[in-house]
Amino acid sequence: MDSQEEHIKVSIRVRPFLSYNNYHPQIIRIDDEKTIHIDDSEHTITSHYDKIFSQNSSQKDVFDFVCPSVLQTLEGFNATIFAYGQTGSGKTHTIFGVGWENNELFTENSNQGIIPRAISKLFSIENEYISFNLNFLQIYNEHLYDLLSDPARAKSLRIREYKSEIFIDGLEETSISSANECMLLLSEGIKNRAVRQTRLNNQSSRSHSIFQLYVINKKGGFRRSKLSFCDLAGCERYDKEYEMNNGHINELKNINKSLSTLGMVIHALASGNKEHIPYRDSKLTRLLQDSLGGNTKTILIATISPQIEHVDTTINTLIFADRAKEIMVRVKRNEPAAMNSTEIIINLQQEIEKLKSLLSVVRVENGASELNKKVLELEQENEYLRRITENQEVEYTDVSEDSEEENHILGLSPSIGKNLLKLPDYFSSKSQKISPEPSDHENYSFLPAKTGKNTKRYVFSEDLDFCNKRETDSPFPHTKNFSTYIGTFPSESSPIRHEKFYVKNVDNSPAGRGTLAKSTKNLRSLDDLIEEKYVDEEKERKLAEAKLRKVHHRLTRLDELEAERKMKFKMDFERITYEKRKEKDKIRLELAEKERRRQIRREKRIREMQKIKKFEEARRREEMARLEAIMKIEENNKRNEEKKKEKILEQKRKLAEFNARKQIKQERGFISGAWG
Numbered sequence: 001m002d003s004q005e006e007h008i009k010v011s012i013r014v015r016p017f018l019s020y021n022n023y024h025p026q027i028i029r030i031d032d033e034k035t036i037h038i039d040d041s042e043h044t045i046t047s048h049y050d051k052i053f054s055q056n057s058s059q060k061d062v063f064d065f066v067c068p069s070v071l072q073t074l075e076g077f078n079a080t081i082f083a084y085g086q087t088g089s090g091k092t093h094t095i096f097g098v099g100w101e102n103n104e105l106f107t108e109n110s111n112q113g114i115i116p117r118a119i120s121k122l123f124s125i126e127n128e129y130i131s132f133n134l135n136f137l138q139i140y141n142e143h144l145y146d147l148l149s150d151p152a153r154a155k156s157l158r159i160r161e162y163k164s165e166i167f168i169d170g171l172e173e174t175s176i177s178s179a180n181e182c183m184l185l186l187s188e189g190i191k192n193r194a195v196r197q198t199r200l201n202n203q204s205s206r207s208h209s210i211f212q213l214y215v216i217n218k219k220g221g222f223r224r225s226k227l228s229f230c231d232l233a234g235c236e237r238y239d240k241e242y243e244m245n246n247g248h249i250n251e252l253k254n255i256n257k258s259l260s261t262l263g264m265v266i267h268a269l270a271s272g273n274k275e276h277i278p279y280r281d282s283k284l285t286r287l288l289q290d291s292l293g294g295n296t297k298t299i300l301i302a303t304i305s306p307q308i309e310h311v312d313t314t315i316n317t318l319i320f321a322d323r324a325k326e327i328m329v330r331v332k333r334n335e336p337a338a339m340n341s342t343e344i345i346i347n348l349q350q351e352i353e354k355l356k357s358l359l360s361v362v363r364v365e366n367g368a369s370e371l372n373k374k375v376l377e378l379e380q381e382n383e384y385l386r387r388i389t390e391n392q393e394v395e396y397t398d399v400s401e402d403s404e405e406e407n408h409i410l411g412l413s414p415s416i417g418k419n420l421l422k423l424p425d426y427f428s429s430k431s432q433k434i435s436p437e438p439s440d441h442e443n444y445s446f447l448p449a450k451t452g453k454n455t456k457r458y459v460f461s462e463d464l465d466f467c468n469k470r471e472t473d474s475p476f477p478h479t480k481n482f483s484t485y486i487g488t489f490p491s492e493s494s495p496i497r498h499e500k501f502y503v504k505n506v507d508n509s510p511a512g513r514g515t516l517a518k519s520t521k522n523l524r525s526l527d528d529l530i531e532e533k534y535v536d537e538e539k540e541r542k543l544a545e546a547k548l549r550k551v552h553h554r555l556t557r558l559d560e561l562e563a564e565r566k567m568k569f570k571m572d573f574e575r576i577t578y579e580k581r582k583e584k585d586k587i588r589l590e591l592a593e594k595e596r597r598r599q600i601r602r603e604k605r606i607r608e609m610q611k612i613k614k615f616e617e618a619r620r621r622e623e624m625a626r627l628e629a630i631m632k633i634e635e636n637n638k639r640n641e642e643k644k645k646e647k648i649l650e651q652k653r654k655l656a657e658f659n660a661r662k663q664i665k666q667e668r669g670f671i672s673g674a675w676g
C-alpha cells in the first residue's frame, strides 16, 4: 500500500482547578472545540488545534478522540499517543488515569486514562488472528529501565539501531492473552515508576515512561504494528523557595534537558529541515524518533494548567503544540512478514541471528573493546608464532636423532655418537645454546661445507695441516679415534645462522688423519641431505617472518587507528563541549533577552499606565470644570428665570393694580354718571 502524508494531530487539555487551588481569575476561554484564547493583563493569544478539551471534559471524551488511531493498529498502522505539559498539568491523569495503587482501574470507571481504555477496546474486538505483546520502560536521569523486570532500576538498558529501526537491548517483550493480564502488568509497571512529591504535584513523575503494545496480526502473513503511549515527565523550574535536594535538582536538570531536546527536534521537524534532526541528543528523542519523523500516526496531547501564575509555561506549551502541528509524517501500513508459520519462524530466527551478530559488532564498535579484542588476538597470534619459532629452534637443535643418522652416515660407531657431548641435553637449555667454540682457532681448519641461503656450515678440524690436505684424502673410515661436535652459532650481526661441525682428531697418526678426511667428505654428502630440510625450514621461517611482519604491521595500524580514534573522540568531545557551551550561552542570552524584553514591556506598561492616569486626571479635571461651568450657567439661568418670574409677577401685580384702579375709576364714573 502507498504511504500517505499527514500532520501530527494535536490537542490541548485544560486541567480543572484543583480543590487546593485558591480562587483565580479565568484566563482561558474556549470558543469552539478547536479554538483557545489566553487573556490576561499581559497576553492576548488565540490558537487553533485539532481538539480542545475543556476543564469539564471527561476521560472518555479524550479517549474518543484517540480511539480511531488505536483501532488502526489492528489494520497494521503504527500509532503513538504522547502527553506533554508542565508538571502537575494532568499528563499522567490523561495517559494512565488515577487509582492504580489500589488496582481500581482494572474494571471500567470514569477515572481510567487512555491506556486502560485502549486495552479494553482492543481486547473487546474478537479476532482469532490477533495477539499482543507488550513492554514498559522509563527514562530516568537519561538511563533506560525496564519497568516490568527491573523495579530496582539496577540495570540500565542500551538503545540499538538496526535497519534504521530503533530497539532496546535487553528490554523484555511479554506476550499477553487477556486484558486483565495486560492491566496487571501495567499496574506493576506504574508502581515501579520514579515519582516524587513536589510543590506542584504530590505524585510527580520524575521519568518519561513509555508503554508499548505490539499488535500482531497473523492473517495472511505476519503483520506487526506498534502502539506507544508516552507520559513525559513535566518540565519544572528551579524553585528557590522550595528546598530541593540534589537528587531532585539532578532529575530536574535531566528532565528539562531532554524536553528541550524534544523541543529542538520538534522545531527542526516543523521547519521542514529533515537533514539534521538532533534525535541522538537525548534518549527520549531517540526513542520517539519513529513517532515524530517516521512511519507512525502520532497524537500529541498538550496539558495546561488554568492558573494565572502558570501563564508563561502554558504559553510555552502552546508554542510547542503549535510547532508540533506543522510536522508532517509519512504513514504506511506495515507489510506482512511471511506467509506461513514455518516461514515466520525462519524469518524470525534469521532476524534474531542478524540482530545477535549486529549486537556483537555494535558492542565491540562501541568502545575500546574491539581494540582490546584485536590486541588479544594478535597477542595470541604472537604467542603462537613465538612458540613455532622456539619449536623450530628446539627441533633444529635437538639433533640427537640426526646425529645418530649422521654418525651412521659418517660411519661412526654408536658409542662415539653417544659421546658427542650429549648434544640433546646441551641444546635443550637456552643458556647453553651456543656450543663451545674451539678455544684456539689457530689450531683449527676451516672447511666450508654446504652453504644454504641463510645458513653457513663449517667443518673444523683440530689439525690445520691435515685439513689443508683434506680434499685429496681418502674416505674417512669408521674409527673411535674421532669425536664430532655439532654446534649452532647464531650471529648477532647477521640473520645468517652459522653451523659448525668440528671434528676432534684423537688419533693424530696418519691413519687417523686419513679417517678424519674421509669423515669430512662424508659430512659433505650429509649436508646435501640436511640442506633439503633447511630449505623447508627456510620456507617456514620465512612464513613465520612474514606473519610476524603482518602482525607487526597490524599492531602499528591498530596503534594508528587507536590514535585516530582518540583524536576523533577528543575532537568530538571538544566539539560537543563547545556546542553545549554555545547552546548554554545561547539559552542564557535568550533568557536574558527575554527578561530584558519583559522588563521593557513592564516599564512601557507602567509608563502607559502613568500616561493614562495623567490623561484621566486631566480629563476628570476638565470635566469638573465643565460641570462647574454648566452649573454656574444653570444657576444664572435659574436666577434670571426667577428674576423674570418676579418681573412678570410684578408686572402682573402692577397690571392688577392698574386694572383695579381702573375699575374703581370706572365704577366711580358710573356712579357719578348715574347720580349726575
Ligand SMILES: Nc1ncnc2c1ncn2[C@@H]1O[C@H](COP(=O)(O)OP(=O)(O)OP(=O)(O)O)[C@@H](O)[C@H]1O
Residues within 6 Å of the ligand: 014, 015, 016, 018, 085, 086, 087, 088, 089, 090, 091, 092, 093, 094, 098, 201, 203, 204, 205, 206, 232, 233, 234, 235, 303
Ligand atoms: N482533567 C483532570 N481532572 C481532574 N483532576 C486532574 C485532571 N488532570 C490532572 N488532575 C489532577 O491533578 C494532579 C496532577 O496531575 P498529574 O499527576 O496527572 O500531572 P502531571 O502532568 O502528570 O505531573 P508531573 O509531570 O509532575 O508528573 C493529580 O492529582 C491529578 O489527579
